[in-house]
Amino acid sequence: MSTPSTGISFDSDRITSDHRHHHQSEFMDSTRHNRSSSSHSPPPNTIHFPVNYLNPDKSDHKRINEVDFFKDTKHYPSKSINYDLNCKEEITTPAIDLDFNVNTRLNLLTGNTSSDQSVIDDCISPSYENKRANHELVSVQAKLKRMNGENQRLREALNQVIHNYNALENHLAMMIHQKQGGENPNGEGSRKQVMDLGLAHPSKAETDKNLQLSTSEERNHDEQSTRPILNNQNTGNIDQSSDEAPIRKARVSVRARSEASVIADGCQWRKYGQKIAKGNPCPRAYYRCTMAVGCLVRKQVQRCAQDRSILITTYEGNHNHPLPPAAMAMASTTSSAAGMLLSGSMPSSDGYLGRNLLPFSSTMATISASAPHPTITLDLTQSQNPLQFQRSPGQFQEPFSNPTHLPHIFGQSLYNHSKFSGLQMSENMETSSQPGQLLPPAALTDTVTALTADPNFTAALAAAISSIIGGGAGGSRENNNDENVNATTSNNNGHGNDKVSNSGFQGN
DNA sequence: CGGGTTTGACCAGCGC
DNA sequence: GCGCTGGTCAAACCCG
Numbered sequence: 108m109s110t111p112s113t114g115i116s117f118d119s120d121r122i123t124s125d126h127r128h129h130h131q132s133e134f135m136d137s138t139r140h141n142r143s144s145s146s147h148s149p150p151p152n153t154i155h156f157p158v159n160y161l162n163p164d165k166s167d168h169k170r171i172n173e174v175d176f177f178k179d180t181k182h183y184p185s186k187s188i189n190y191d192l193n194c195k196e197e198i199t200t201p202a203i204d205l206d207f208n209v210n211t212r213l214n215l216l217t218g219n220t221s222s223d224q225s226v227i228d229d230c231i232s233p234s235y236e237n238k239r240a241n242h243e244l245v246s247v248q249a250k251l252k253r254m255n256g257e258n259q260r261l262r263e264a265l266n267q268v269i270h271n272y273n274a275l276e277n278h279l280a281m282m283i284h285q286k287q288g289g290e291n292p293n294g295e296g297s298r299k300q301v302m303d304l305g306l307a308h309p310s311k312a313e314t315d316k317n318l319q320l321s322t323s324e325e326r327n328h329d330e331q332s333t334r335p336i337l338n339n340q341n342t343g344n345i346d347q348s349s350d351e352a353p354i355r356k357a358r359v360s361v362r363a364r365s366e367a368s369v370i371a372d373g374c375q376w377r378k379y380g381q382k383i384a385k386g387n388p389c390p391r392a393y394y395r396c397t398m399a400v401g402c403l404v405r406k407q408v409q410r411c412a413q414d415r416s417i418l419i420t421t422y423e424g425n426h427n428h429p430l431p432p433a434a435m436a437m438a439s440t441t442s443s444a445a446g447m448l449l450s451g452s453m454p455s456s457d458g459y460l461g462r463n464l465l466p467f468s469s470t471m472a473t474i475s476a477s478a479p480h481p482t483i484t485l486d487l488t489q490s491q492n493p494l495q496f497q498r499s500p501g502q503f504q505e506p507f508s509n510p511t512h513l514p515h516i517f518g519q520s521l522y523n524h525s526k527f528s529g530l531q532m533s534e535n536m537e538t539s540s541q542p543g544q545l546l547p548p549a550a551l552t553d554t555v556t557a558l559t560a561d562p563n564f565t566a567a568l569a570a571a572i573s574s575i576i577g578g579g580a581g582g583s584r585e586n587n588n589d590e591n592v593n594a595t596t597s598n599n600n601g602h603g604n605d606k607v608s609n610s611g612f613q614g615n
Numbered sequence: 616c617g618g619g620t621t622t623g624a625c626c627a628g629c630g631c
Numbered sequence: 632g633c634g635c636t637g638g639t640c641a642a643a644c645c646c647g
Contacts, residue, residue, distance in 0.1 A: 381622075405638095
């Protein structure tokens with residue numbers, strides 16, 4: 108990754124905002140960091156090193172700067188030594204990060220290609236070799252420390268996720284227990300519910316089974332507790348559970364403006380049917396995943412009757428096979444949403460999600476408990492939503508131009524709009540006349556808040572939407588003829604039969 | 616010729 | 632029980 112060109116661009120201190128630099132390895136981030144610091148007076152732990160070794164036009168200046176470099180390093184020998192001694196246990200600190208800048212530069216230096224090396228060899232000396240070797244050693248050690256720090260941070264994040272998961276699980280069990288307490292004092296009801304939840308939201312035993320079936324090599328065998336999360340993203344536990352218990356399948360519906368007939372979600376689909384659904388002249392197409400034999404994931408694609416520029420894609424089930432990154436985004440979204448939805452709607456009564464509690468008009472996600480499938484709808488068509496979607500004909504724009512912002516944007520937005528400010532219960536949601544079947548508002552809030560605050564869900568949602576936007580906008584192979592979707596219904600007499608209109612609704 | 620699409624037929628769930 | 636509706640099947644068809 109460290110190429111001479113990058114070293115040149117850096118040392119020249121004229122780095123443009125070349126897109127490559129944003130995707131360089133970690134030391135490129137360090138170089139940017141250092142460059143920013145070098146524009147001002149260097150911080151105490153920063154070794155300012157504005158050298159252009161590789162610029163033959165400034166050979167004189169180069170040598171001077173080389174001397175300055177070693178002079179500077181001699182000013183900080185103890186720092187490097189201390190750093191080496193502590194690198195095994197310490198967590199990365201900002202000061203240490205600044206040290207990485209030094210290493211980055213050295214790494215660039217030692218990583219020269221032959222052409223670059225020829226420039227440096229002209230002035231090479233035994234002492235220079237030794238010093239270079241020393242600094243290379245420091246570079247490697249710094250990298251090791253950085254990796255250790257990264258590992259430490261990942262472990263902390265992992266522990267936090269585990270903690271949140273356990274807390275959510277316990278809280279859900281408590282909610283179920285409280286709900287069932289009046290009906291069944293001995294608690295058998297709540298126990299059953301927890302067991303049912305385990306079917307929909309995988310238990311460890313089932314997760315282990317899924318892990319054995321999975322071919323993904325990214326499983327972290329050291330972190331047993333993370334399995335439910337990992338599993339929930341990539342396996343077909345929901346479908347499996349549906350075979351074992353009469354649990355309604357959760358669905359995730361995505362509403363997005365798209366001229367294409369389908370959204371590009373990274374998966375391979377085969378159309379197996381088309382139907383005119385009641386109340387919508389646009390035909391509904393049925394697809395199933397063909398990326399693996401036996402994958403039970405299906406999706407339905409249909410134009411919105413009110414606004415035919417809106418494409419409604421409804422996913423059901425989880426994939427039972429590894430997915431490409433592009434498909435993983437959507438799969439994670441649907442799986443996370445479905446899993447959370449099922450977790451929140453597990454009680455057998457239909458009114459668990461309660462009545463329409465909030466009159467907010469800004470809808471980003473809609474939860475519907477209407478039979479037969481609980482559905483969460485992710486509405487990406489709202490221009491007034493917190494994300495301020497902008498739309499040019501046929502595609503979304505600015506908020507998604509930088510995919511790296513998506514997790515933060517969505518996570519923050521969803522979190523800020525938790526407590527239902529961004530979630531609105533579907534108006535077609537069934538309300539229960541039995542008070543005992545209503546979820547207490549606090550519990551309901553917890554359920555949806557957990558959904559919106561779930562970093563796994565929000566991140567996956569962000570990635571999925573990014574995938575949708577990129578795929579939808581770039582899906583040149585999709586049929587962009589909207590009229591093909593707006594099918595004519597030659598036999599649409601309002602009394603539905605099995606006749607499917609001979610529409611031009613083309614699949615992919 | 617293989618894979619995907621189309622489309623009429625079939626089935627199951629639900630309400631009346 | 633019957634009709635309506637959603638969902639699926641599978642043979643015919645299309646296409647590269």
